[in-house]
Amino acid sequence: MCGIAGIYSKENPVKHSDLKRMTDSLIHRGPDGEGQWINESGDVGLGHRRLSIIDLTDSGKQPMSYFHGRYTITFNGEIYNYIEIKKDLTKRGYRFTSSSDTEVLLALYDYKKEDCLAELDGMFAFAIWDGKENNLFCARDRFGEKPFYYYYCPNKLFVFASEMKGLFAYGLEKQSNSKMIFNFLLNPHITCNPDDLAETFYNGISKLEPACFLKIDSSLTLSKKKYWEIDLNKRYTPLSFPQAIEQFQHLFETSVKRRLRSDVPVGSSLSGGIDSSTIVCCVDKMNHNNRVTQKTFSARFKNFEKDEGRFIESVINTTKYEPFFTWPDENSLADEIEDLLYHQEEPFGTSSIFAQWEVMKLAKQNNVTVLLDGQGADEILAGYPYYYPIYLYQLLHNVKGKYLHELKCYTQAHYHSFGESKLEMYFKNLIRPYYKGMLSHMPKPLFRRNNTFLTDDFFFAHYNKKITAPNWATLKERQSFDIFQLGLESLLKWGDRNSMAFSREVRFPYLYHELVEFILSLPDDYKIRDGWLKYLLRKSFEPILPKEIAWRRDKIGYETPQERWLSTPVMRELIHEARKKLEAENIIKPISNCPAGIEWEILLSSMVLFTPEQSKI
Numbered sequence: 001m002c003g004i005a006g007i008y009s010k011e012n013p014v015k016h017s018d019l020k021r022m023t024d025s026l027i028h029r030g031p032d033g034e035g036q037w038i039n040e041s042g043d044v045g046l047g048h049r050r051l052s053i054i055d056l057t058d059s060g061k062q063p064m065s066y067f068h069g070r071y072t073i074t075f076n077g078e079i080y081n082y083i084e085i086k087k088d089l090t091k092r093g094y095r096f097t098s099s100s101d102t103e104v105l106l107a108l109y110d111y112k113k114e115d116c117l118a119e120l121d122g123m124f125a126f127a128i129w130d131g132k133e134n135n136l137f138c139a140r141d142r143f144g145e146k147p148f149y150y151y152y153c154p155n156k157l158f159v160f161a162s163e164m165k166g167l168f169a170y171g172l173e174k175q176s177n178s179k180m181i182f183n184f185l186l187n188p189h190i191t192c193n194p195d196d197l198a199e200t201f202y203n204g205i206s207k208l209e210p211a212c213f214l215k216i217d218s219s220l221t222l223s224k225k226k227y228w229e230i231d232l233n234k235r236y237t238p239l240s241f242p243q244a245i246e247q248f249q250h251l252f253e254t255s256v257k258r259r260l261r262s263d264v265p266v267g268s269s270l271s272g273g274i275d276s277s278t279i280v281c282c283v284d285k286m287n288h289n290n291r292v293t294q295k296t297f298s299a300r301f302k303n304f305e306k307d308e309g310r311f312i313e314s315v316i317n318t319t320k321y322e323p324f325f326t327w328p329d330e331n332s333l334a335d336e337i338e339d340l341l342y343h344q345e346e347p348f349g350t351s352s353i354f355a356q357w358e359v360m361k362l363a364k365q366n367n368v369t370v371l372l373d374g375q376g377a378d379e380i381l382a383g384y385p386y387y388y389p390i391y392l393y394q395l396l397h398n399v400k401g402k403y404l405h406e407l408k409c410y411t412q413a414h415y416h417s418f419g420e421s422k423l424e425m426y427f428k429n430l431i432r433p434y435y436k437g438m439l440s441h442m443p444k445p446l447f448r449r450n451n452t453f454l455t456d457d458f459f460f461a462h463y464n465k466k467i468t469a470p471n472w473a474t475l476k477e478r479q480s481f482d483i484f485q486l487g488l489e490s491l492l493k494w495g496d497r498n499s500m501a502f503s504r505e506v507r508f509p510y511l512y513h514e515l516v517e518f519i520l521s522l523p524d525d526y527k528i529r530d531g532w533l534k535y536l537l538r539k540s541f542e543p544i545l546p547k548e549i550a551w552r553r554d555k556i557g558y559e560t561p562q563e564r565w566l567s568t569p570v571m572r573e574l575i576h577e578a579r580k581k582l583e584a585e586n587i588i589k590p591i592s593n594c595p596a597g598i599e600w601e602i603l604l605s606s607m608v609l610f611t612p613e614q615s616k617i
Contacts, residue, residue, distance in 0.1 A: 002062070003029030003049035003500075004074040004148075005161040006127050007170070008136055010220050014038050014045035018170055022161055023047040025169040028343070029076070029162055029500045037063040037072055044129050044136065046074040051503055053078065053370065056263050059098035066106035070131050073109075075102050076162055077124030077146045078507070080258035085119060109137070114213060117227045121258060121512060125208070127160065134218040142228050143376070143511050144210030144489040147496055151204055155220045163497075164205055164345050175203045176609040181587065182462035185454065186447040188349035188601050190467055191493075194485035201346045201609060210489055228513070229484075230520055232476045244526055245540045247518060252540075255512035256282050259372060267295040267368040268321070269359055269506075271558055272311030274537065274549055275374030275383070279509055281544045283372065284319035296321045297362045297371065299328055299355040304561045314546040324366055326358040328560065334570040337607070343501040347604040348494055351565060355558035357498045364502040371499070375491055376510035378555075379482045380519050381534045382475065382527040385555065391475045391528050402525070409531030413553060445469075453598065458587045475524045483516075566599055575599050578606035585610065 003026030007014045019036040027034075030049025038045040048062040065072045079085070082101035085108055090096070094107045101122075108116040109128055114137065123145035127138045138160065140148045150160040151172055161167050168174055180201045183190040193199040197209040208214060214224040239247065256279065260266055268283065270276045280296060287294065296316065301307045316323045333354050340357050363371055378384050382391075388410055395403035445466045451459045472478040482488060492508075499506040510516075519527070522536070529535040532551075542550045565571065579602055582588045588602065 002051055002074075002076045003027075003162045003166070004076045004125065004127065005047040005166045005170075006074060006136075006159070007045045008158040008216055008220060009043055009156070011156050013042040016045075019045045019047040021169040022166040023049050025165045026162055028503060031503050033061060035061055035063050037065075037074075039072075039129065039131065046072060046127060046129065048074045051369075051505065052264070053505055054082075054261070054263055055098050055100035057098070060100035060102060062102060064100075064102050064106065066103065067110050071106050071110060071128055072131070073102060073106055073126055073128045075105060075124065075126040077122055077126070077141065078261075078505070079105055079120055079122040079124065080255075080261060080507075081119075081121040083261070113137075114139075114225075114227070117213065121255075121514070123507070123511075125162065136216040137213065138208060138216075139213035139227075140208045140210055142211045142513050143483070143492060143508075145492050145496065145508065145511065147493065148208040149200070150206055150208065152206070152222055154222070158216050158220060158222065164200070164202060165342075167205060172204065177201050177203050178458075178587075179462055179465045181605055181609060182454075182458065182465065183446070183467045184347050185587075185598070185601050185605060186445075186449060186451060186466075188347075189448070190446060190486070191346060191348055191490045192486060193467060194470075194481070195467065197485070197489070210484070230480070230517055232474075232480055232520065234521055239522070241526060241539075244522055244536065248515075248536060248540050251512065251515040251518055252509065253282060253286070255509040255515055256372070257286065258512075259507040259509050260286075262370050264369040265295075265367060266370040266372065267297060267363060267366075268372045269356075269363075269374075270296040270298045270312055270315060270321075270323070271374070271556075272298070272308030272315070272549070273374065273555065274534065274545070274552065275377035275510070277311070277315045277545060277549045278377075278537065278541045279372050279374055280315055280319055280321060281541065282509075284321065285544055287320075293320055293322050295363075295366060295368055296323050297359045297366075297368070298323065298325050299359050299558055300325050301355075301561060302327060302329065306556050306559045306561075308556055311549055311552070314548055318546050324362055326362040328355050328358045330565040330568045330571065332358065333565050334568060334574075337574070339501070341604070341608050341611075343497045344494065345497065345608065346493075347601070347608050348490070349600075351560045351562040351600065352558040353494050353498065355560055356495065357501070360498045360502045360504050360506075363504050369503075370505045370507060373495065373506045373508055374510065375495060375506075375508050376483075376488060376516075377534070377537065379479060379488050380510060380516050381537050382479060382524075383534045383537075383555065384482070385533070387475060387478065387533060388528060390472060390478050391524060394474050394524070406528070406531065413531040449598065453588050453591065455586050455589055475528070476520060479520065562600065566603075571603075574607070575603050578603045581606040581610050 005022035016036055023034055026049045030051045032052045033050035036047045046063040063072050063074045079101040082104040086104045089107050096103050117139055123141045125140045125146040125148040127136055129136050147162050149164050151167055152158050159170050198206040200207055211228040212226050214222055216222055268280045270280055298312050300309050392407055446469050495506050526536050538550050583590045
């Protein structure tokens with residue numbers, strides 16, 4: 001895991017000092033080493049900060065060159081199947097001088113060029129300079145686990161970095177994107193634009209979209225292409241449910257085994273939910289004969305009804321893990337919020353991100369460099385509560401008998417038992433009108449609150465730029481939206497920033513692309529059945545999970561006592577100053593009190609977007 005940066009300029013020669021400033025701003029991503037490289041003609045420069053995970057020797061240093069210097073790479077991430085790829089390339093005559101996955105990636109690129117991306121199981125963002133063809137090839141992993149930001153001026157300049165602070169260090173101006181602020185203030189879940197995933201909260205700065213690559217040719221012309229996507233209309237493999245369980249277990253365990261490959265200690269984050277608990281129990285099963293005790297890291301909350309301590313303890317008592325706990329509170333949030341926002345760079349919807357921040361700090365304090373994490377399971381296995389009404393509506397139009405059965409199971413599980421006629425009335429009155437609106441021909445703005453706190457000038461200047469909800473006719477369409485447009489990438493971004501702030505690496509076993517392709521090809525009733533979400537996951541790993549976790553219905557995650565945290569004098573003062581900033585920018589009205597539930601968004605918008613970039617070097 002590392003920090004990368006680079007410059008391709010047709011106007012001025014690349015300066016070592018510029019690269020050095022960029023990589024220095026990313027030192028938290030790679031405290032174990034650094035490197036800068038400039039080609040002979042002086043128009044291309046690559047920079048790197050190293051966090052040593054695989055091959056801890058100097059043989060893994062970057063930027064790394066290959067094939068007599070033709071290719072030079074700066075690479076952030078991990079190629080989990082590099083061992084298998086290396087064996088195949090060795091048979092084809094390729095030779096290697098290191099045991100790193102970086103050198104394997106370079107050799108694979110020489111062999112297959114852009115088609116190499118189809119072979120990779122990993123998380124990555126990288127740039128490869130081809131000195132023979134005089135072009136720069138940049139790529140990002142399928143789900144957006146690793147970041148890649150850039151500034152592009154056609155035929156003149158291309159600058160990129162793992163984080164936007166690298167671009168600011170180069171000299172780009174920090175200028176807020178008011179369209180994104182507008183949408184975020186009206187819906188805190190909008191932290192990216194699903195209609196244009198390249199857009200950021202800063203004008204002039206773009207991000208390379210997940211599952212995409214770009215090329216910059218010798219005239220500094222940029223071309224971009226998507227290299228992977230899932231066809232939702234693909235017919236599923238005709239597997240029985242027991243066969244699906246067997247295949248799911250095989251793919252998931254393959255993913256976990258690969259993501260345990262490391263030359264430094266590996267642990268797990270553990271929230272107490274079924275996703276992270278499955279990973280911990282699966283690793284414990286694999287390490288049954290291993291005397292090495294692995295470690296888990298969890299956030300707990302004192303005097304909070306949604307603290308998940310009893311579920312965490314249940315997993316720990318079932319396995320051989322050594323647990324470590326952190327107890328975030330209003331005081332630690334007030335002390336660290338500036339550092340948190342410096343590393344996050346863009347606004348985020350809830351203070352649960354701070355709980356994850358504290359977990360990563362805890363891992364660093366206990367010398368565990370790599371953490372496995374359950375992110376992605378909700379999206380691919382249908383774990384969010386709002387998936388159920390979508391599935392019900394789908395059944396209503398296609399399989400009436402199954403619809404009545406699932407409606408009965410759902411309402412009995414979440415409300416109380418009543419007869420079939422009342423179940424039907426329940427759906428007509430509460431569920432159907434909502435989804436009828438969602439499925440209408442006119443997409444609705446994704447606003448979750450009214451606009452009365454915004455100034456008229458700001459509202460009407462941006463209303464025509466509102467982000468709208470698409471029409472989700474099926475469960476798979478909504479899953480796809482959450483995975484590829486609005487949801488998962490933001491979660492992965494926050495996890496990347498939090499982990500890298502403490503020089504930790506986070507790996508996601510549920511985001512093995514072959515596993516995702518398989519699950520999305522299965523019938524919907526393998527994922528939702530008899531009133532249960534994530535039915536396939538529950539049945540597949542029921543034998544190794546504590547029963548109270550395998551069959552728990554409530555979904556919490558790292559939910560924090562945010563309202564309590566924001567009520568402290570220090571946080572009230574920060575919110576007051578944030579309001580003054582947004583009032584001065586003519587964004588919100590000068591009213592005495594914030595509307596209920598919007599103080600966090602005002603605080604984040606002000607502190608992240610209207611605070612000058614401060615160097616942490």
